[in-house]
Amino acid sequence: MSAEQILVLNAGSSSLKFQLYDVGDGDTLSRRFKGLIGGIGTPHGRLQVVDGTNAPLADERPDPARLADVEAAQALLGEWFMAHAGAPPSAVGHRVVHGGTEFTAPVRVDAAMLARLEALTPLAPLHQPANLAPIRSILSRRPDLPQVACFDTSFHRSHGPLAERFAIPEALYQQGIRRYGFHGLSYEYIAGHLGDLGPSLPAARVVVLHLGSGMSACAMRDGKSIDSSMGFTALDGLPMGTRPGALDPGVVLYLAEQGMAPAAIEHLLYHDCGLKGLSGISGDVRDLLGSDAPAARLALDFLAYRAAGTIAQLGSAMGGLDAVVFTAGVGENAAPIRAAIAEGCTWLGLTLDAARNATHGPRISADGSRVSAWVLPTNEERMIARHTLDLLRGRKTAW
Known part of the structure; x- marks a missing residue:
């Protein structure tokens, strides 16, 4: 022992x-x-x-x-x-x-x-x-x-001033209202293992999709976070199991004006929106993939639509796109979701290989695809264990 x-x-x-x-x-x-x-x-x-x-x-x-x-x-x-x-x-x-x-x-x-x-x-x-x-x-x-x-926020502290800002007064920014980004421990693990996929990946322009119950995307260049889909809270960005993702703040104002209490709005946004809200069935992708209900298809199509758009947006933040990496429970195991997202990125030069995707990679793009696509399992717990041991040894990480 x-x-x-x-x-x-x-x-x-x-x-x-x-x-x-x-x-x-x-x-x-x-x-x-x-x-x-x-x-x-x-x-x-x-x-x-x-x-x-x-x-x-x-x-x-x-x-x-x-x-x-x-x-x-x-x-x-x-x-x-x-x-x-x-x-x-x-x-x-x-x-x-x-x-x-x-x-x-x-x-x-x-x-x-x-x-x-x-x-x-x-x-x-x-x-x-x-x-x-x-x-x-x-x-x-x-x-x-x-x-x-x-x-979960630390990995994203490498964001530049444009990526972390909202278009709000400076005084609010100084109070801490800014885009933080989340799932950082997962992204940090992936950044450290991009070299397992190929020697060029660590320095490449990569969008990583962390798709689980919570979902987000991160733009990485040279293994550093450039931008992320999540913002001030873990509600922003991609639609998730029970969270809405990007939402016009006017919706929240409207609900408040209609008499909905802040606690009720909070519960709605964290527990009753996202795939669960769209489908009326479940926030679990496995349940939706197994359902023939049109609302289940709507929820999954919406997820793929928003994810493909987010990949394009994050590619713009890096000045181009070399690779897409799927991780976390849905990203690692749900081949139909990966296929639907990749279909929305065909115009970016991403072509999926159906057989590779069905067996979960690690490479799931076709040989001639200009943008490569990969499946790479994450391990947040191992990342935490490594940080804990490093701190005990006096080895500190700084972003």
Whole structure:
């Protein structure tokens, strides 16, 4: 057993994802297990864990009282962890959605730092409280255990002044109202592995599509973020499972003028829009692909239409386009979605190879395609583990 272990936590409002990495010689990281506690706060909570080879280790349905909230789930995980890991972790790394303008690299978290991160909650009201709940719980139980916050916004701090601005008064910009961009840990991982696809890709003009429940796109050149589809919050850009993506702000004003309360508008935008709102069926692409309902087709066509337009827009920000990379759950597994998006990019010089796309690549473009297309699995948790270990070793990342 390795003397050092890094635990990675990715907490949502109703789920807690986790992975444990053993630290080997030369600070190599090998995944020992990964798991998910889902259905937190519901009668249907479930603990699932697999080992480093994806062989099942646990599939349990605990008493709902033990999964009443994220803190309770954290306690359950702690018990399971100690029973199976044999020793406490050396450190814990956390995904934190918003780092604001201040946090451009991972940081060690103590009580004072936690308060600073909590102050950013209005910028990510759906995500930030859930991300910070396990940090708070561990601080109360094990204040000596090193914890590191890794931010989804940090990778995008390389944006230029035009990419991060809204057309609003300077005073509002100075208050922090700007385009931050998100899914940065995923994009950072992809940027570090573009060379796996080909020697020219790291320096190329690449649009990466992170397509999961949340969806966004990022323009990369020389492995740096040039622009992103998401803006001030994780509501902007592409339509998502339950979020609308780009929306005329006048719609929000109209809803408010009609008497809709701010909390109700927030719930609508985060939970009842996107593919779920368009289809009236589900925000899950798998459900929509399996449905014959016209509204399901409308939702998927809308996603492809907006994604193709976003690729063109981000290509313009880079002065051209050399490659498109698909990642995350939908991007890695939904061949029909990739095909529909690529069809909308034919005029850009992208030609898909149907057989390659059906087998999920890694290359899915035709040999003669001017713009290449690829599928590259992301791994946010490994990126967090690497940042956590680097910070412990005194190696800091700065964008």
